[in-house]
Every structure is written in structure tokens, then in C-alpha cells.
Amino acid sequence: xxKVTQSSRYLVKRTGEKVFLECVQDMDHENMxxxxxxxxxxxxxxxxxxxxxxxxxxDIPEGYxxxxxxxxxxxxxxxxxxxxxTSMYLCASSPRxxxxxxxxxxxxxxxxx
Amino acid sequence: AQSVSQHNHHVIxxxxxxxxxxxxxxxGGTVNLFWYVxxxxxxxxLLLKYFxxxxxxxxxxxxxxxxxxxxxxxxxxxxxxxWSDTAEYFCAVNARYSxxxxxxxxxxxxxxxxx
Numbered sequence: 153x154x155k156v157t158q159s160s161r162y163l164v165k166r167t168g169e170k171v172f173l174e175c176v177q178d179m180d181h182e183n184m185x186x187x188x189x190x191x192x193x194x195x196x197x198x199x200x201x202x203x204x205x206x207x208x209x210x211d212i213p214e215g216y217x218x219x220x221x222x223x224x225x226x227x228x229x230x231x232x233x234x235x236x237x238t239s240m241y242l243c244a245s246s247p248r249x250x251x252x253x254x255x256x257x258x259x260x261x262x263x264x265x
Numbered sequence: 266a267q268s269v270s271q272h273n274h275h276v277i278x279x280x281x282x283x284x285x286x287x288x289x290x291x292x293g294g295t296v297n298l299f300w301y302v303x304x305x306x307x308x309x310x311l312l313l314k315y316f317x318x319x320x321x322x323x324x325x326x327x328x329x330x331x332x333x334x335x336x337x338x339x340x341x342x343x344x345x346x347x348w349s350d351t352a353e354y355f356c357a358v359n360a361r362y363s364x365x366x367x368x369x370x371x372x373x374x375x376x377x378x379x380x
Contacts, residue, residue, distance in 0.1 A: 253314060
């Protein structure tokens with residue numbers, strides 16, 4: 153089974169802090185994704201990566217950056233957290249073809265005070 | 266631009282009732298279609314997907330979906346729901362062969378089943 157793990161299930165940070173969310177997958181997938189999930193809005197793509205050191209902006213990249221130094225790890229960075237970034241963050245991975253099924257991690261619920 | 270619409274935000278049914286959740290997408294080209302489910306406290310997981318071939322797709326736990334190209338729809342169905350089907354359901358679409366291929370998710374439908 154594909155396993156996607158996220159470093160924290162719950163995280164509380166203060167406004168202005170730098171926040172790192174880590175995601176690791178164990179299936180040698182080329183593609184990795186970061187989404188945020190908000191009630192009534194579904195999942196919105198923040199960034200994705202189709203290879204090591206490669207990244208592409210999704211639909212809502214503002215206020216976020218990403219890092220992919222190793223194939224199995226994809227990090228989401230909030231340079232200066234704000235209260236409107238309070239959300240559930242989901243990481244996913246998929247094999248080479250972008251049309252393939254995505255496998256999701258358990259999510260990190262981030263609260264910014 | 267691609268978009269996905271799920272018109273039912275919250276559906277409440279009794280056990281053994283039949284279920285149909287609507288999903289419409291906008292894209293003129295070839296698409297891949299997915300239904301994902303998120304049970305309370307669990308990961309988002311794939312329920313079923315359509316890539317090509319038979320437009321009636323069968324998934325896990327007795328769910329099925331029908332791709333109707335002329336209606337740009339991919340509705341999810343189950344003939345008899347169970348209490349354990351209580352979850353949030355997301356429709357998603359991916360445009361094949363596009364240069365910026367990525368999956369677009371709908372806003373989700375929360376399904377509550379009364380025992």
C-alpha cells in the first residue's frame with residue numbers, strides 16, 4: 153500500500169511565524185501535491201512538484217512556498233503565517249502520469265492565532 | 266478553465282435509501298474523472314475513476330458512477346446506502362494531455378445517513 157505521511161496532525165502557530173509542513177511518501181512517486189481543504193470550498197491546489205527540485209504553482213500559491221530536495225519528501229512553507237492560513241493541509245502523491253490516482257496523507261490541521 | 270460543480274452540499278438519507286450525488290464539469294476536451302471519499306477522521310481515498318471505455322464505472326463498497334459526455338456529468342450512485350457511508354464525497358476532473366494537467370476538485374458533498 154502507498155503510504156503518505158505528514159509530520160503533524162495538529163499544529164498551532166502564531167501570526168508571523170515561519171511554518172514548515174513536511175510530507176513523505178514511500179512509493180517512489182514522481183508527483184507530489186499540497187492542497188488546503190476548507191469547508192464549502194473543497195480541495196484547492198497550492199503547489200505541486202513533478203520531479204526533484206521542480207515545482208509548479210497551483211491555484212492559490214500566494215503566501216506559500218515549497219521545497220523538494222529529495223524524491224520522497226515535499227515540504228510546504230508558510231513564510232509568515234497569517235490567520236487566513238488556518239486550514240487543513242493535505243499532501244498527496246501520484247506516479248509519473250499526472251492523470252493517475254493521487255494518494256493522500258492524513259492531513260495537518262493548522263491553526264494560526 | 267476547468268471547473269467541477271457539486272450541487273448538493275449536504276445530503277441526508279435513511280439507511281437503505283438510494284443515493285445519487287451530482288457532479289458536472291466544464292472542459293471541452295478529454296477528461297479523467299474521479300470520486301474520492303473522506304470518512305470521518307480518515308484519509309481522503311479513491312472511490313472510483315473513469316479513464317476510458319465503459320462509461321459505467323464500478324468502485325468499492327457498491328458505488329458506481331456513470332460518465333455522460335453529452336451532459337458533462339459523472340454522477341455517483343449507490344442503490345442502498347448504509348450508515349457506514351456517512352462521509353464527505355469529492356468529485357474531481359483532470360484534463361488529459363493538457364500542458365498544465367492537474368486535478369480539480371469539487372467543493373464536496375457531505376452525506377449523512379440516519380440509522
